[in-house]
Structures are given as C-alpha cells and as structure tokens.
Amino acid sequence: MKNSSRFRQLLIGSTYTWMVVLALIPYLILFIASFLLPGDDQLVQSGLSFSNYQHLISPAVFSMARSSILLAGVAALLCLLVGYPFAYILAQSSAKVQPLMLLLVMIPFWTNSLIRTYALVMMLKANGVINQVLMALGLIEMPLQLMYTQTAVFIGLVYTLLPFMILPLYAALKAVDPRLVEAGRDLGANWLNTFFRITVPLTTPGIIAGCMLVFLPALGMFYVADVLGGARSMLLGNYIRDQFLIYRNIPMGAAASVTMTVAMGLMLLLYFFASKRLNREAMQ
C-alpha cells in the first residue's frame, strides 16, 4: 500500500512540477517583464511601469496593431466562409469516402507551414505558376506583381490556416444530432431555415474555436509576412520578434505578447459561455 501511494505521489508531483516550471512560471515571467523597462545589458531594469502598454497604444504602434488585427480578422472570416460549407460537405459525406477526405485535410494541417508558404511562393512569384499560366493563355502581357503585397500575405494566411478552421467545424458538425435537423424539416422548415436556425447555432462553439485557431496564429505568423509580404506588411508577430531580436527591448515584446494572451483569454471565455449555453439548452 505504501508503494502505491508513493507511486501516485511521484506521478502527480512530476506532472505538477512540469506544469508549474514550464507553463505557469514562464507566463508569470512574461507578465512581470511586460511591466519592466529595458536595461542597458539586453535584459531588464527594475521598476514597474505601464509605459510599455502606453507605448502599445501610441499612434505608430497602434496603427500597425490595428492593421494586423484587421488582416487576421478578415483571414479568419474568409476561412470561416470557405471552411463552413466544406466542413458541412465533409461531415455529410458517406462513411466510405469520409476517412480519406478527412485525411486529405489533415495532411496540409500537419505539413510544415514554412514549406507550405514556400510552395505558395512558387505559385505567386513573377515567373511563378500563376503568371506563366495567365501569360500562356494570353490574358496578361506582363507578369502581375503578386509577391510582396498585402494580398500575398492575406492569401498566405488563409492558405496556411484554412485546415485549422475546417477541423473544429467538422468536429462540431459531426456532433449535431441529425434528428434535430430532421425534426425541423418535418415541421415544415426549408433547408435554409434548418441550416441557419438549427445547424449553425448548434455549432457555435466550433465556429468560435475555429476562428480562434485562425485569428491568433494569424497575428503571430511573422514568417508568412516576411516571405510573402517583404518588408512592408507587418503583423503583430513581426513586431514582437523585432522587439526581441533587433531592438533587444524584451519588456516591450512581452507587453505585446501579454496583449495577445489577453485576446486569447477573451476568446476562450466566449467559447466556454457558448458551449455552456448550448449544454444548458440541450438539457431543457
């Protein structure tokens, strides 16, 4: 018996240690660092202040943050508009083809996103596939400038993150009880009505999860902006990276990261409320 309790303590203790040392403490350091001031020796100066957060809402930084949020937000919206019908088709497909269709979504999901970004470069560059095809068809005479534009960054974000939207939507759609949809239809609602008044509300947690999995990474994917957007388009991720690696301003980078964490926290709360409400309604 003594052996048992020691074994149990060992397992619980090691899990606790792992979570405290590698999750809790790093987040705490991040949080504290965001209130410090940058020192001479690349580390930090003591003395708490809100100046980093004040700097975040200064006009120059704020306009970058706003355009980054807009870019990520529109990317999330577009992923949702493209992904929802697709996930719907996927969830409705016959048991025979569904595993294969799902696997085909998961392969890009798990393929290194830098490799996928690079693949996109092959399509978009001046002598890339799209330009060559358009020129061969005689639709254009000069290659279009596709690379190093805001549009390219935008395409890159949607391309990289679309599977992150499809998979949670698919999981949510699979969980919808088909009897509810049938009941709606039996009661005389048409397809559009059952879709928007039964299916969509029942999948709200999936929609929020998908939007979160696209929006938050889209804010941070500095390499997509670098490779496809050149120096011009800046994401919050580029800003954070530059604060760390170029300006050696750790507290400023930390403050930007904390802001992102807060955004994640808000979206998580939204997710929990939505799934809780759904559960409560299901009970009634």
Place this chain on the structure above:
Amino acid sequence: MSRRLKWIYAGLVYAFLYLPLVVVAIFSFNDSKYSLAWHGFTLRWYEKLWHNSSLMSAALNSLLIAGCAATLATLMGTVAAFIMHQYRFPGRKLLFGSLFVMMMSPDIVIAISLLLLFLALHLPLGFPTLLVAHAVLCVPFVATTVYSRFHGFQRDILDAAKDLGADEYQVFRFIVIPLALPAVVGGWLLSFTLSLDDVIISFFTTGPDFEVLPLRIYSMVRLGIKPDVNALCVVMMGITIVALVLSRTLLKEKE
C-alpha cells in the same frame, strides 16, 4: 445543395490546398533549374540534396529533435492523462484547464514565455532548450489523445486488478499501458509531426549551434532558392504523411 455542386466545391478547396504542394513536387523531378516547362524526369535534385551537408544536417537535427521531444512529451502526457483519469487530487480541474489553455495558446506566446524562462535561468539556447520547448508544445496533445482512450475502457478491469492485489504501479504498468498503447503511440506520432511542423517556437528557442530545417529553409527562401529545396520539401512531406497515416490507423482501433 445538389450533389454535383458539393463535389465541385470540395474539389476547389482541395485544389487550393494541394496545388502549391503538387507544383513543388513536380519541380523536384523536373530536369531544369529555372524554367517551369517540363524538361524531363530527373532525380538529380535529390542527389544534390544528399550531398548538401548543411541542408542534410539541419534536416537530421529536425528529425532528432522531433523524436526526442515526442518521447519526452509522450511520457509526460501519458502520466498527466493517467492521473487525471485515475486519481482525484486537488487542482485536477485546474490541470485540465491549463492543458486546454496550452493547446490553444498561440505559438509565439509559448515561444516567448519559454525564451524568457531560459534567459532568466541563463541557459544557453540550443538542443536542450529546443527539446524542452517542443515537448511543452506537444504534452497537451498527447494528454488529450491518451485521456480519450482511457475514457473508452472499463473501470471494472482496473478494479478487478486491484481486488486481486495489484498495487498502483502494477495496474499502470500491466493494464493501463498495454490497453492504452495504440493511443500512446498515436500521441507520439502526433507529437513527432507537431515538432516537425513548428517554425515559431524553434525560431525563438534554439541557438546558432543547433539549426533545424524550418529555420534553414527560412533563411534560404529569403536569399533565393535552389531546386534541391524542392526535393527536401517533398521528403519532409513524405515523412509527415507516413507519420500521420500511422497515427490515424493506431487511434482508430478504439472505434
């Protein structure tokens, strides 16, 4: 939606996801350095890749870190899943919650908070820090995968073993692990691909002495690319697909 329309729509989405990857694959076998036109089949880019020592060593480093991080994450993740399923202890719900938060956290936030920890501890960045960082990334995924497998099997078996005098270590070692093995191996493979997939965490938590593939490709893409990168991308995609198909087969057994 009519049937045909559905297939056209799905086909378009797949085309969007796969066309660039297919183009890279075709280029990797095309016997021409710059032109898009087909100049005949060749394996010379693969041969070049084999002799490109910096690219190969970065690729091997990536596989090494993926293997080690997956093993560490599988160990910690399985233990976390086991205690959450088996024991009632203070903070159990909190553990659940924090694993979920970790899973949803943007990579850049995980990367930076760990970088700050390593800086605070004055640890030089390299293999050990990257290993820990990737394991941190993977643990929640292993824990949830294995936990859902535990949910599938009956408690009676564990109770029976205990009635017959097994202590908790024996229950873990001789009943839980064998029953959960497919999920454990599946979790390992998921972690392996997760680690190979990562760019951002690697970017912040490794040093110049230990370069991994995504970072190597990152600097190459900015400086101009040679066709052997195409070959390398195809090889990496192949490894990802094999790991993914294996893990899905293993995880499916429970259904």
